[in-house]
Amino acid sequence: MDTASRTGPKDKKQTKSLGFRIWQSRELYLFLLPAVALVIVFNYFPMYGITVAFKDFKPHLGIMGSPWAGLKYFDRFFDMPMFSVILKNTLLLSFYTLIASFPLPIILALALNSTPSQRLKKIVQTITYAPHFISIVIIVGMLNIFFSPSMGIVRNILSGLGLMDGNLDVLMNASSFPHLYVWSGVWQTLGWSSIIYLGALSAVDPALHESAVIDGASKFQRVFRIDLPLILPTIVILLILESGTIMNIGFEKVFLMQNAFNLSTSEVINTYVYKVGIREAQYSLSSAIGLFNSGINFILILLVNQVSRRLGQESLW
């Protein structure tokens, strides 16, 4: 911003200068136009579809033509007898996932970055990245086979070592479901999620490390005093973004992992509404539930962003 526009008579001049500046860089703005149009067409324009949540949507009448239903579908959702249980399960799984899976990739990235052996680094990276490429269906199949109560690998190893007798009840116990769900997720995503932090770490100026070494700093001190503070902005931004997906607990994995014993802890909003009939073309109810989830996500992202800003850290806006 040039000094003239800052000091001159405010309103008129500033508007004028904005228009003038746009005109000056019109070719650049032209490049921007398709992207803006894309966002408007695909992200803002479809938002009028939210009204489906407040209407008795009939495909042949269209979104605009369908009659208004007020909060009918929200009431139906909140009145479901299992509403409190499924909301509790959803939030529990989400926060547990966030707490368990957020710090570990950072630790892994810091450790990999500090290792002097490039060979070890490559081996660890390959091993930790590999599970990312396995599909959810296979992961759940593996969990069921490994933790199979009477003939799974885990049970066989434990009983072979004399550490347990009888059946392994990990799959047969409702309280162990969240742990199995979350830690298998951590195992699967740990390596892949660390990539972004490794990227951020590669931008750290080696001169800082060199001078720290001269000053006699230990490896740990360098990690905590140099690496960590420098990738903190990346960490904070990712945390804010993660908190905006808290209600989107993966449907497929939970659904596939459900069995007769764990339904009291494994029934989450997405699996429940699937069972009560989202698959039966209930557009309005599913829109209402989707809007509810997005609402909570939106509030959370605002909160975390605000907290981050108050603490003097990075923020999205």
Added chain:
Amino acid sequence: MIGKRKRFIGGVALSLVLVTGIGAGCSNNAGEAPSAVENGENTSGLPDGGMTNLEGYPITKEPITITAAVTYGSLRPEMDTTAIWDYVEEKTNIRVEVEIVKDKDKADLMFASGDFPDLIMNVGINPNQMANAVEGGSFVEMKPLLEQYAPTWNKFMEDNPLVYNGSLATDGKLYSLPYIDFAPFDRNLRDQWIIMGNWLDELNLPVPQTTEEFKEALIAIKANAGKGSIPADVIPYYIYFDNYVGGQFDIYGSFGVYVTDPDYVVVEDGVVKDQSTNPAIKEPLKYLRELYAEGLMPPEIFTDDFTTYASKISSDPPIVAAYHSYANRQPEIGVAMGPLDSGNGEEPLLRSQAYMPGPANTAIITSNNKYPVATVRLLEAIASDTELGLTVSRGTKGIVWDTDEEGKAYQIFWEESPEQMAANAGELGLHNSFVALKDQRFYEETWKELSYDVENSRGWAYENVYKDVVLPNEMVYVQGAIGQDDNNLLNQYKTDLTNYRKAMFADFITGKQDIDATWDTYVAQMKQLGLDAFIELKQKAYNAIAK
């Protein structure tokens, strides 16, 4: 300067093209209302504008094309290009152009957008989609057309109220025709109960007749694991817990607690009765508890998924001694076992299935169809002309099926021979992806079922073991169409009740909770979750079809 301006104008034009392109991608044709052709008579007063002959072949005077949509099926991947459509065209003058809908999302999109072909084959339409499309006037009412042009279908529908009522949309009108296969060995029995006959022989044991004998046989098999042909890791008894296919339901039936629907109901004199809170079900549950406690059923019955269940019972050489399944997976050694006498005085019976469409809604004429009469006449030809019907349903004559010297049709190969199915994919019919009318009369007069002579096949087992020990068909629960709100409520109750019941029964069988001590709490909680209202809705849905 001019060059700069030119560049700028060029840029603007390019941006506009891009933006318009994006906009065009989002447009839809929702505004175009489909033209309704009522009963196929347009202004000329003749069916299909004079194009369609009222009887005989060809069906139309000139060659016409009808577009159709069907869901992909891995066993019959070439439903769009199969040779049967050439046969149909040659005989009827109707070219059916089939589009295969690859996944469910695409079918859902078709219903959401209202962009329909002339004929909808089996695409797994659900009641809400049907109700919405009917309300929007997208489908042609079928009954008047059947009365006028399809006497075989019309008579069949009138003679089979279960099928007719089961095919009605929520507005009480008929918009579709079903796939009908009334082979008694298929319909009149749910799961066979299979036990490894050679293991029994090795242990000098008879095929169990009572629940006690069954338990003893399983104990003996477990005790002899690793000896003879019994593998060391043998699973004496394996079920897919609480699933209507492969589940423990025939144990209930052995104790006289008849359950004829996955929701634990049975029909007695037209009244829908809940069995999940019937105190009599405690006895079979305790029996299962005994089997589990003896280690005769592994804990995996609760945690395995259907694929694992299927692969375990299909293992060859076998690892499971006894299981429930539609087909005998080891026809050489697996023996079909009847229901077991529990000694409590109740008659032991196995589950049967209702003579219902399998599935319904396999042909829907949409209002885009310019030749509804010709289409209905084609559907009628499939039902009344054996050769055309079997060609459309099974495949090319002489390759997939043929006729014997008495003129009876028989199969050359079918789904039991996946290699032949794959090798002849271009000659296969549409099976249950499109209409067929194979009723009891068809099996008596037209079809020669070869499997009756093949020992341990389902047909053989039905004729020799199961025929007289299956539940009477009027006790089988069937469900008709109810209003959207009722249907949504029904599904909600069903989910809550199923989740709770499943968890409790699993606890009873594994001994985590004592059945006698917890029974009253269990029943009270089921009531709390809306069991009574649920049964009322089930009754309503039953009345809608069995009225």
